[in-house]
Amino acid sequence: DIQMTQSPSSVSASVGDRVTITCRASQGISSWLAWYQQRPGKAPKLLIYAASSLQSGVPSRFSGSGSGTDFTLTISSLQPEDFGTYYCQQGNSFPFTFGPGTKVEIK
């Protein structure tokens, strides 16, 4: 199975800050990577697919980059509604696997 890791495990930032979350796959997954936001008590929401494609309706302050084994999610200007836990997920091969999550808190 492909293992996914994320760093940091948590981040506390102020409104307007740039926030970067990294995700690493244990083997190459090309661009088969997605990012999700999950607010407490809610289902996850797709933000980015194919490593860098913005899902319809997602604000442009979210962006993704990377390919192979190393990926990045960037929030260019953190907004109050961006709190929650962010997960990466590989869709290259079964079983699809998720990273452990990065909790984003607003200072």
Added chain:
Amino acid sequence: EVQLEESGGGLVQPGGSLRLSCSASGFSFSIYAMHWVRQAPGKGLEYVSAIISNGGSTYYADSVKGRFTISRDNSEQTVYLQMSSLRAEDTAVYYCVKRGGSGSYDYWGQGTLVTVSS
């Protein structure tokens, strides 16, 4: 509007069985693979099972292989997860998810809670 609505969760004793259903609407259900993903209380997300568009192939996480069975009825736009020999570690919110581009999950249901406890 795409909607996925899970049902069938609840409290079950260890060793028991439960069948989850997911009713889909708002998209061409019969051409998309469907998956189940679960989340134990306070934990991360875990892929459980997948079924291709015509139901011809199914996939399972090792943790549920031999105990869970995924199926679908394209005429009813519904996907099922039959769970048997349930264990305490199967306690989780179970999400029905639609497979999107590049292996992503573009739509999620609201989830249904399964609690395995005596």
